[in-house]
Amino acid sequence: MNIKAVFFDLDGTLFTSTRNVAATTRRAMTELHKNxxxxxxxxGRGPAFVLPLMETLGLDFAVTYNGQYIFTPDAILSTSPIDKKTLRxxxxxxxxHGRDVSLGMADGVHGSGLVKFGETRTAQVIAGLLPQKMSGLTKSGFQNVVRKIKPQSKNLADNIRQPVYQVxxxxTSDETDKIMGHFPELQATRSNAYSADLISKGNxxxxxxxxxxxxxxxxxxxxxxxxxxDNDLEMLAGVGLGVGMGNAxxxxxxxxxYITDNNNSDGIAKALSHFGLINFKHAESFISKDDQFNKVKEFHRVMDGKTQEMPRVFLPEEAGHxxxxxxxxxxxxxxAASNANVPVFDELTQNLHAAIDKAAAKIKAQPIPEGENALTGEVDALLDLLYFTYGSFVLMGIDPHAIFNAVHSANMGKIFPDGQPHFDPETHKIMKxxxxxxxxxPEAKIEAELERQIRVAMSKLSKTKDEK
Structure with a gap:
């Protein structure tokens, strides 16, 4: 089967029970793009919820609000707002009828505090403690308690001045069909036991x-x-290959x-590997919570053909390199700091030599710490270097995130069309x-990103002055 695109539901699928994306899933998505x-x-979530995931997960597109709002990182592909009369x-x-509702808009969900509460971690914990079959009285009591904490918004009519894509x-599931009889132009879909998503028919x-x-x-x-x-049923039945999670x-x-493992047990990576879309070897390589570290690790995996999985010390010669x-x-x-002024640059490099000599003398004069091994000392020094580097960006007023990604892309661009790095036969340096x-x-991308950050800073400064 020639699979060209993979789509993931979020809650219970892409997200684990702690609302995180498993490290194996992140790696799988990176490998899918390589392939x-x-x-x-x-x-069923809205674009405001999904937008942060576009960059962190490298998504190509998002179908949100159950097909009512579709977009890419660069453009909105399709929107289907619900008509105003129906909303009224x-x-x-x-x-x-005392029904709590929220309105799904481009910038988020507005309205019922009960609906918003139901999406929180706290509500999920409470739901786990409640019996699966609650009496009407119990349900009513629970809703009334939450409403006192999270009351229904009273300005819903004002909200519908803006496009609404989902209500x-x-x-409950047994109430939904009766309710939908009042709105023949809409259809309902469900992703949980406490609420229904109302969208336009045909979407x-x-x-x-x-x-x-x-x-x-x-x-x-x-x-x-x-x-x-259940709001995934049509999708899974209608695509070429529908995969149900073990917790489905x-x-x-x-x-x-196909039924894979659950969302907390690498179900996504296992299914993608089963159908040959990625090469998944469970727990062979650790993945950090630091995404930038993972990107550099991937670079070394490609360039070196392997990665280091057991902590080790750099020996003197390697540390010197x-x-x-x-x-x-x-x-x-x-x-760069000298602005290509050679006399100033020479003075700075001389000062650097002096600083190295001073640091070496300081280190040799200190007593050797008892009990500290070489690995601890190397890691401590490298983390200080990393901290100083971030500190330099702080003092420069620069966010390094997008710039790091540009440099990483440039380094990964050194891989040749055959998928392998090539090395100079004499110097062994990586060829381009x-x-x-x-x-x-990366220089043009770095310059463009710096110009963007300057524009944003100037805009904020201008607004601050206007407010004063």
Whole structure:
């Protein structure tokens, strides 16, 4: 099967029970991109919730609000707001029947404090303590207690002046069909036991994925999708390969092509490996919570053919080489600081020599710490270097995140079309492909990002002055 795109539901699928994305899933998504497979999400959540994930996970696109709002990192592909008359009818209905509702808009969900509370970690813990079958009285009492803490918003009519893409209504599954009889132009889908998502008829996650496919050149038969809830049923049944999570509902498991492990046990990576989309070897290589470290580790895996999984010390000769690399960058830093003024640069490098001699004398004069081994000493010094580097960015007023990514992309661009690094036969330095300077050199991206940060800072400064 020629899979060109993979879509993930969020809650219960891409997210673990602690609302994190498993390290194996992050690595799997990186490998999917290397294998030229597009990656997206299909969720009942809104774009404001998903947007931060676009960069951190490298998503190509997102189908949000169950297909009502679709976008990429660069553009909005499709929106389907609910018409104003229907929204007014829903608000009137909610007031008459005491139904808590929230309105899903581009900037977030507005309205019911009960709905928002239901999405929190606290509510999930409470839900886990409650019996699966609650009496009407128990449910009513629970809702009333929460409403006292999180009351229903009273300005819903004002909110509908802006486009609304989804309505979330507190309702049990057995209540939903009766409620929907009042709104024939809408359909309901569910991802949990306490609320229903109301969207326009004719839209769904699957329809949204189909719209994305027309834009990016794939059809539904070339899609693999992961899900766990009943609002994933149509999606899993309609794509080429529907994967149900081990923690999925019985209905999902019935329609899924394949059932993987649960969301807390590397289910996504295992399924992708099972179908040959990635090469997953469980726990072979540790993954840090520091994403920038993981990117550099991936660079070394590609360039060196392996990574170091057991902590070890640098021996003197190797430590000297690593120090040489750092000194070269420090000298480049001083040259930039001198603004290419050679006499000033010479003075700075002389001061650097003197600083090295002074530091060496200081170290030799100190007593050797009892009990400290070489590994501890090396790690302590390297972390101080890292801390000083971040401190320099702080004092420069520069956010290094996007700049780091530009440099990382440039370094990964040194991989040749055959997927391997090439080394100079004499110097053994990593060679650069012919297209590296035009396609990967980071200087232009760094300059553009710095200009952006300056514009943002100037804008904030201007607003501050205006307020005064």
């Amino acid at each position: 030229k497979v597009l990656v997206g999400v299909a969720t 009818d829903i608000i009137d209905f909610s007031r008459k 979330i209504m507190v309702a 769904s996650k699957l329809v949204g994925i189909e719209k994305v496919g027309k834009k990016f050149g794939f059809d539904l038969s070339q899609v693999m999708a992961f899900g766990d809830s 509902t019985a209905a999902v498991k019935k329609v899924a092509t 690593r120090a040489d690399f750092k000194v070269e960058e420090i000298v480049e830093f001083l040259f 492909p012919d297209n590296w300077a035009t396609d990967f050199a």
